[in-house]
Amino acid sequence: MASNKSAGFATRAIHLGYNPNDHEGALTPPLHLTSTFTFENVDQGAAIFAGERPGYFYSRISNPTLDLLERRCADLEGAEAGLALASGMGAITSVLWTFLVPGDEIITDKTLYGCTFAYMRTGLARFGIKITYADMTDPQAVEAAMSDKTRIVYFETPANPNMRLVDIAAISKIAKARGAKVVVDNTYATPVLTRPIELGADIVVHSATKYMGGHGDLVGGIAVGSAEDMTQVRLVGMKDMTGAVMAPFNAMLVLRGLKTLKLRVERHCENAMIVAKMLEAHPAVGRVYFPGLASFPQHELALRQMPGFGGMIAFELKGGHDAGRTMMDRLNMIHRAVSLGDTETLIQHPASMTHSTYTPEERAAHGISEGLIRLSVGLEDIEDIIADLEQALPNVPSALAA
Structure with missing residues (x-):
């Protein structure tokens, strides 16, 4: 054709x-x-x-x-x-x-x-x-x-x-x-x-x-x-x-x-929206960055420029860097890995991994907090993604106490 x-x-x-x-x-x-x-x-x-x-x-x-x-x-x-x-x-x-x-x-x-x-x-x-x-x-x-x-x-x-x-x-x-x-x-x-x-x-x-x-x-x-x-x-x-x-x-x-790109991206978007809403409502989470949320500062631009909001989420726990490390280490199905866009859900810590090329001062100046977590939401059944996150998140005492 x-x-x-x-x-x-x-x-x-x-x-x-x-x-x-x-x-x-x-x-x-x-x-x-x-x-x-x-x-x-x-x-x-x-x-x-x-x-x-x-x-x-x-x-x-x-x-x-x-x-x-x-x-x-x-x-x-x-x-x-x-x-x-x-x-x-x-x-x-x-x-x-x-x-x-x-x-x-x-x-x-x-x-x-x-x-x-x-x-x-x-x-x-x-x-x-x-x-x-x-x-x-x-x-x-x-x-x-x-x-x-x-x-x-x-x-x-x-x-x-x-x-x-x-x-x-x-x-x-x-x-x-x-x-x-x-x-x-x-x-x-x-x-x-x-x-x-x-x-x-x-x-x-x-x-x-x-x-x-x-x-x-x-x-x-x-x-x-x-x-x-x-x-x-x-x-x-x-x-x-x-x-x-x-x-x-x-x-x-x-x-x-x-x-299968269109089919996969649509499913990534659907799963990510559900995960973003769950994270935003969770008491251990301080802030969620996802274009599909009304709380996202550029939500109106997202509505104009993107018919869907993607499969990537960034978030911070109330307990900061240490709470994030504890939470990530407790995950079972979700893998700690630095790529994204795969069928598997992947999670990583930018400050120590993908964005470690920045100095701490550069990260602060460029909007990348030390406690930021990046989540690539995959194509697994959404109930399983949510369950893995939920079993990890409540076990972050410093976050829950914050």
């Missing part, structure tokens, strides 16, 4: 770009496990290398299995083209190395995934790129931070780990008026819930390890944007700067994950 915008999201995720009749009737697209490709003659090879005719010549540049994944991801995000990469960080670094040079400035939100924060602070900055942090929940703060050297405005929404939202349309309008590209990490929301390109962003990146793959059995990254931008990222950022190419086998696994 070729791209058909009248077809629904799930239909395109399953069928787009593949016709079994072109592949011996195979229902599942073939896996191309090859590093290189042969040419009929020297002229054909030269033309493909020169970009004068379509074709494949080396899997570090392109591969038929990756090509199908790239086209599906781009279509689902409402973009012209896509690029599959070795990891989420491979996607982020390949994009930024493509469009930044020494002397440029990148403006980022105050809250970022720990490895992204570390890459910018100790990676980009080391090569003469200025990193400016702004509170992107306030569009005026972004406008005030812009300069004639700003080349990229980068943010996550919802942000990892504290769930802050950014008004994509408002920030994109400000950035484009000053000639800057907008790059959005859409890992938490997925294109099921948010499509930043349709709201004005230029490039979207994902850790495909998370919801796109969805089963905890791969590491991968995705970038989508205009055909021109993705060609540049492919030939500069990925090919020459990082070499962060996705393996064909992993591309096959992500393609499999896309087939």
Whole structure:
């Protein structure tokens, strides 16, 4: 099925770009496990290398299995083209190395995934790129931070780990008026819930390890944007700067994950809403950060920007850091692990795990409390998720006494 915008999201995720009749009737697209490709003659090879005719010549540049994944991801995000990469960080670094040079400035939100924060602070900055942090929940703060050297405005929404939202349309309008590209990490929301390109962003990146793959059995990254931008990222950022190419086998696994993405995300959303309401009502819990709750500071933005609220929850216990550690160690079914978007419910402590790259002072300044807990609500029966949390939460004496 070729791209058909009248077809629904799930239909395109399953069928787009593949016709079994072109592949011996195979229902599942073939896996191309090859590093290189042969040419009929020297002229054909030269033309493909020169970009004068379509074709494949080396899997570090392109591969038929990756090509199908790239086209599906781009279509689902409402973009012209896509690029599959070795990891989420491979996607982020390949994009930024493509469009930044020494002397440029990148403006980022105050809250970022720990490895992204570390890459910018100790990676980009080391090569003469200025990193400016702004509170992107306030569009005026972004406008005030812009300069004639700003080349990229980068943010996550919802942000990892504290769930802050950014008004994509408002920030994109400000950035484009000053000639800057907008790059959005859409890992938490997925294109099921948010499509930043349709709201004005230029490039979207994902850790495909998370919801796109969805089963905890791969590491991968995705970038989508205009055909021109993705060609540049492919030939500069990925090919020459990082070499962060996705393996064909992993591309096959992500393609499999896309087939159930809409169904899974809807169930993640349903389960997370129930869990968030339970946590908010529990006497041991001090605060819950979840866009679907009326108490969430940006709930109105969530209603405008997201048809569902995702499967991620952040919360704090009244007893603080120590109470959180005790509670997490008492869990039975829920696993202590640092990924997210898997079928399993996962829980972790950002300050000592995913966001330990921040100093304590940086975490305080960037809205990541020492007692914050991040919960990735999975696809288990909701009664079992609730039961495991409830048996752990009442056994936090310091929290209950607070």
